[in-house]
Amino acid sequence: MAIRQLRLMRAALPGGGQAAKVTAGQPMAEPGGDYEGLHRQLKKLFNSRPGKAYGRFSDDVGNHPIRGWLGNYLDGQQSFEAFTDQLLDQWQEEVTRADTDPERPLLIVHESLADGEVLYLFALEMDAVFTLDTTLELTPTETISRSRLNLAARVELEDWRGEQGSENYLTVLQGRGTGEIGKCFARLVGFQQEVDVEAETRTFLEAVESFAQQQTEPEHAQSVRHKAFEFCNEQEALGEPVPLSALSSYIDDSQPERFAEHVAESQAVEPDRVLHPDRRKVRKLVRIAGKGNGLSLSFSSDLVNQAVHYDRDRDALIITQVPRSLKEQLQSYLDDASD
Known part of the structure; x- marks a missing residue:
């Protein structure tokens, strides 16, 4: 993993109808050290959180201009600093219009991986703590939570810009209870949902259960259910969807195409299809x-x-x-x- 660019930014709403005040740190190229550690922890939280939504950027560039800004940055037409400045200005407008205190600083990370490049946008959760100064006086301060994450987005840059033109390159986490600030965040990233997670979860469960019921021995049926659940968990930990062909090989490596063929026949789903089942419901297996x-x-x-x-x-x-x-x-x- 290598962080190409990273920047921390914050907006605060002073109240009284005033515009949100913004603060931005300096962009950091390949920061390493503690920043790498924090990014790893946030990615782990992001991947493990259930209930994520999958889709793409909105076509309404006028109201959701992030698509154009990010494209200009990737094409070298503007710097990472200019791109994130535009995002911060948009964030300021969103929270001012909604008259809600964002509370959470934003962390933007452009990361290079062996299999492609990714852009992350995290809204950091903060914990109030006290420290002791040299005179043993209590001083209130804030720390970044490493166990909570409710607002975040990931853009698979090559899936978006590649020749294949994937429609599911944008993943958004919008936790329960985020309310108006959650809506502001979704507007900031210009999210347009393309995947019906509930329908894909239902398709996945029905396919696994019907295949399990075809097994001649009860222990074989249970093995199918357990392997399907294990595979989903492993994919969730990696932040990846579930390719039916790979799942088919995992369920039965001696006949790697058997499950995929069954799904094609029983569910009319192509063997090379990728599903995004909700892990909370897959647990029913x-x-x-x-x-x-x-x-x-x-x-x-x-x-x-x-x-x-x-x-x-x-x-x-x-x-x-x-x-x-x-x-x-x-x-x-x-x-x-x-x-």
Whole structure:
């Protein structure tokens, strides 16, 4: 990994109808050191966060000009500093118009990888902390959170500018609770969603489940589900979607095309298709969970008909091999109730 350019910027809303005030650090070429470490941690958070949206830049360049600015920078028509200055000005306009305090500094990183170049835009989460000065007086300050990330975007530059013309080169993370500032961020990056994640998740789950049910042995069916889940997790950690052909090889390396052919027949999905399933829902392949009426249960699907038995006639769930911690709580509760 090599950071070609990096810059930190911030906008703050003073209130009273005034325009947001902006502060920008100097662009840094190949900063290395701590900046590399921070970028790695933020990328890891970005990749692991579920609920990301996939698409491209809006065609409405007038309201979302980032597309033109970034293209000019990549073509060498303007510097990284000029490009990020334009972004900061746009950010200032967005938060001033929305009359909302952005709070989060922006970190823009142009990164070169072995398989291509990527541009990241992170809205950093800040934590309030106190330090002690030399006279042991408390001094409030802020630190960058390395465990929280709610607003971020990634542009696969070669997918966007390449001959193939991919329509899913822009990935946006907009966490719950970001409210108006989240909308400002989406407008800043000019995001236009192209992937129906819910539909692709449904297609993925149906394909895996129908293939699993074709297996002659229950353990083979469970192996299919587990391998599909593992592959999704690995792809999520890399920040990559799920190519059906690669998944097919992972599920059965002795017959690497078998799953892909099944999906083509049962779901009318091409074997070379790439899907973006929601990892939170893919978990259903290996875990069974539900809650209601004061009850919440979650257990591995491997335990069905082993430690967990469902009696359909009585609509009863029978659990054997009760976990020790749960058993202790039950015994303590029953002892207290009898007293």
